Amino acid sequence: MKKKFLALVTASALALSLAACGGSSSSAASSAPAASGATSGAAGSSSGTFKLGVIGPLTGENAIYGQAVANGAQIAVDEINAEGGAIQFELKSEDDVADGETSVNAYNNLLDWGMQVLVGPTTTGASVAVAAEAYNDRVFMLTPSASSTDVVSGKDNVFQVCFTDPNQGVGSADYMAENMAGSKIAVIYRNDDPYSQGIHDTFVSEAAEKGLEIVYEGTFTADTATDFSVQLTGAQSAGADTVFLPIYYQPASVILNQANAMGYEPTFFGVDGMDGILTMEGFDPALAEGVMLLTPFSADDTDELTQNFVSAYQAACGDIPNQFAADAYDAVYAVKAALEATGCTSDMDAAAICEAMVAAMPTITVDGLTGQGMTWSSTGEVSKAPMAVVIKDGAYTLP
Amino acid sequence: MKKMKKSTRTAFLTYLSVILMFAVMYALDSAGMLTRSLSGQLVPICCYMSMAVSLNLTVGILGELSLGHAGFMSVGAFSGVIASMYMKDIIPSVPLRLALTMIVGAALAAVAGVIVGAPVLRLRGDYLAIVTLAFGEIIKDLVNCLLVGYDSKGLHIAMNLTGNMSINDLGLEAGGVAIIKGAQGATSTLTIASFTTGFILVMVTLFVVFNLVNSRAGRAIMALRDNAIAAESVGINITKYKMMAFVTSAALAGAAGALYGVNFSSLQATKFNFNTSILILVFVVLGGLGNLWGSMVAAAALTILPEALRQFSDYRMLVYAIVLILVMLATNNPTLKNMLGRLKPSKKQEKEAAGNV
Numbered sequence: 001m002k003k004k005f006l007a008l009v010t011a012s013a014l015a016l017s018l019a020a021c022g023g024s025s026s027s028a029a030s031s032a033p034a035a036s037g038a039t040s041g042a043a044g045s046s047s048g049t050f051k052l053g054v055i056g057p058l059t060g061e062n063a064i065y066g067q068a069v070a071n072g073a074q075i076a077v078d079e080i081n082a083e084g085g086a087i088q089f090e091l092k093s094e095d096d097v098a099d100g101e102t103s104v105n106a107y108n109n110l111l112d113w114g115m116q117v118l119v120g121p122t123t124t125g126a127s128v129a130v131a132a133e134a135y136n137d138r139v140f141m142l143t144p145s146a147s148s149t150d151v152v153s154g155k156d157n158v159f160q161v162c163f164t165d166p167n168q169g170v171g172s173a174d175y176m177a178e179n180m181a182g183s184k185i186a187v188i189y190r191n192d193d194p195y196s197q198g199i200h201d202t203f204v205s206e207a208a209e210k211g212l213e214i215v216y217e218g219t220f221t222a223d224t225a226t227d228f229s230v231q232l233t234g235a236q237s238a239g240a241d242t243v244f245l246p247i248y249y250q251p252a253s254v255i256l257n258q259a260n261a262m263g264y265e266p267t268f269f270g271v272d273g274m275d276g277i278l279t280m281e282g283f284d285p286a287l288a289e290g291v292m293l294l295t296p297f298s299a300d301d302t303d304e305l306t307q308n309f310v311s312a313y314q315a316a317c318g319d320i321p322n323q324f325a326a327d328a329y330d331a332v333y334a335v336k337a338a339l340e341a342t343g344c345t346s347d348m349d350a351a352a353i354c355e356a357m358v359a360a361m362p363t364i365t366v367d368g369l370t371g372q373g374m375t376w377s378s379t380g381e382v383s384k385a386p387m388a389v390v391i392k393d394g395a396y397t398l399p
Numbered sequence: 400m401k402k403m404k405k406s407t408r409t410a411f412l413t414y415l416s417v418i419l420m421f422a423v424m425y426a427l428d429s430a431g432m433l434t435r436s437l438s439g440q441l442v443p444i445c446c447y448m449s450m451a452v453s454l455n456l457t458v459g460i461l462g463e464l465s466l467g468h469a470g471f472m473s474v475g476a477f478s479g480v481i482a483s484m485y486m487k488d489i490i491p492s493v494p495l496r497l498a499l500t501m502i503v504g505a506a507l508a509a510v511a512g513v514i515v516g517a518p519v520l521r522l523r524g525d526y527l528a529i530v531t532l533a534f535g536e537i538i539k540d541l542v543n544c545l546l547v548g549y550d551s552k553g554l555h556i557a558m559n560l561t562g563n564m565s566i567n568d569l570g571l572e573a574g575g576v577a578i579i580k581g582a583q584g585a586t587s588t589l590t591i592a593s594f595t596t597g598f599i600l601v602m603v604t605l606f607v608v609f610n611l612v613n614s615r616a617g618r619a620i621m622a623l624r625d626n627a628i629a630a631e632s633v634g635i636n637i638t639k640y641k642m643m644a645f646v647t648s649a650a651l652a653g654a655a656g657a658l659y660g661v662n663f664s665s666l667q668a669t670k671f672n673f674n675t676s677i678l679i680l681v682f683v684v685l686g687g688l689g690n691l692w693g694s695m696v697a698a699a700a701l702t703i704l705p706e707a708l709r710q711f712s713d714y715r716m717l718v719y720a721i722v723l724i725l726v727m728l729a730t731n732n733p734t735l736k737n738m739l740g741r742l743k744p745s746k747k748q749e750k751e752a753a754g755n756v
Contacts, residue, residue, distance in 0.1 A: 095713065109709055128586045129666075150665070222669060
């Protein structure tokens with residue numbers, strides 16, 4: 001009896017402690033926008049300090065993407081704040097381990113903090129889960145790197161900075177048809193990953209239309225991403241001279257390693273998930289020599305914007321930035337451009353800012369790191385040109 | 400009070416505390432006094448509580464180790480998502496649709512439970528652990544091959560076993576909706592779950608488990624856990640009672656999975672991996688084998704903890720692990736146990752209570 005009583009006490013104590021923590025944080029959150037509202041300037045022009053939230057896998061196996069997005073966004077915010085214009089940003093990054101449930105938690109956590117605009121999440125599955133919440137709550141969401149069409153479809157307030165999966169699959173197939181005609185193609189993709197499967201599906205259907213010859217298709221899952229000898233032997237014996245890898249860079253690094261060990265030297269062709277392979281710890285960049293990939297950003301571009309960004313990123317984080325960092329950087333500038341077009345002030349709530357920005361997004365044009373003259377359709381997809389690069393001497397160069 | 404059986408008293412006190420918790424949290428949530436972060440976790444917490452209680456039926460009360468409980472959750476989640484999306488236009492009432500969704504999830508998970516249990520529960524030893532472990536992995540791969548959509552002609556289902564099919568091969572009419580797209584999972588689910596449904600789920604789960612445990616069948620189940628040979632010698636059909644407990648546990652996990660599935664608009668099969676199975680097992684072990692309210696408290700605490708630790712940013716899962724180890728050490732610390740023991744009138748009564756849930 002006593003034990004059960006104890007249980008009851010524990011349960012009610014838990015309830016009380018939750019209630020206590022609930023009360024205190026929500027009051028903190030509600031007071032924050034009021035405080036920043038004091039800095040708002042004249043009506044009609046956007047001004048004040050807006051609260052930006054960033055969500056991405058800052059830990060876990062996809063951490064390189066989340067870290068890049070958080071760092072890229074931070075650099076953009078620092079630049080904007082240093083310029084001292086009317087619009088200032090306050091940035092907070094939350095970790096979601098690329099998991100839908102955790103990502104929704106992170107999103108709610110950011111709302112408690114007083115987030116007004118969301119730049120994130122980074123990965124596709126998480127973004128779909130958060131996009132539904134953001135749509136219901138009317139919070140403006142601009143994902144730097146979630147590439148599935150499911151993220152934006154049917155949600156007027158969700159926008160993308162990166163290409164969509166169909167765009168990447170079609171883009172890769174078109175590039176191959178144009179520049180590598182007559183090659184025998186093998187595809188190795190991860191069939192338990194939305195990103196990889198999505199690109200694979202559109203690539204295969206576009207390849208069929210363009211008359212490309214796919215001689216081998218190999219699959220793997222998260223649990224079998226450590227050994228690719230079966231798939232590589234299959235591709236080799238099918239006579240493939242081009243291997244299309246619509247996958248993230250970790251399994252790709254294993255594939256490159258194993259292909260090298262077995263003396264198989266086809267042209268490897270990746271998409272934006274391949275980006276990051278050169279900075280991966282413990283990977284010999286010499287193995288990636290000759291790998292082609294479709295990316296909107298190359299850290300070796302000589303234009304001033306890219307060089308400034310690369311040097312700022314290196315000073316802050318020590319690495320060469322990848323495409324994800326560039327996407328996030330552009331996302332922050334896109335948010336700034338849209339805010340300037342709306343005349344929002346930072347004392348407005350997230351829903352009001354959202355409505356104004358939804359109307360403004362299709363009207364703005366952003367010259368960013370990942371494309372000149374980026375524009376958005378009202379469905380949320382970005383329009384910019386993909387670019388194929390080849391890895392030479394440990395750097396991206398135009399083929 | 401004295402006349403009431405101890406088991407009944409435990410059950411009623413557990414119901415009472417769950418109702419109390421629900422009332423407090425519901426009131427706070429309606430009054431807007433909860434943080435978004437916490438109110439967003441209410442439904443997942445209910446699902447995890449229900450998962451923990453149902454796993455406790457297998458692990459604590461039946462005494463068999465199951466390492467693939469997330470597999471049943473997965474079956475329930477994806478069948479629930481299909482059911483709820485399919486019935487979207489047929490049944491406009493959300494509560495009714497939710498109830499049917501959970502029933503479909505429970506039914507299909509029960510079928511999976513029968514398939515797994517029928518051969519394995521006839522054996523003695525750790526076979527169930529191995530087979531459920533494999534089951535969880537198989538389900539993950541099966542869902543990755545699953546393509547489901549619906550249009551005016553009804554449901555279209557295809558298994559993408561060769562890896563060459565995509566959602567376009569279902570032949571959906573214009574206006575058809577893709578529900579599950581292989582590895583991309585369910586990506587356009589309407590989120591209809593609510594905290595009240597979660598509460599009802601937990602209550603139903605508790606009610607089923609308490610009634611099973613306190614029935615004749617429940618005593619038979621516990622008898623064969625304690626000594627299978629002795630139980631068999633008095634005429635208890637071991638396989639039948641093992642199946643009863645295991646399939647009930649699977650069905651309840653399916654219902655919890657169905658609610659979880661319709662709480663998020665995006666769901667991938669990889670969510671229900673080995674780690675999730677182990678996480679639920681951790682709830683059960685931390686809460687105490689055979690201790691239902693303990694499982695619930697552990698499930699709630701361990702779901703909230705990672706979010707509460709967000710201030711540690713990148714180190715939060717490290718802190719989480721440390722907290723977990725400290726709690727495990729503390730609950731097994733003899734000094735602490737003595738201190739708690741002194742609060743109780745007699746050790747004997749405690750032992751009785753511990754063996755009686």
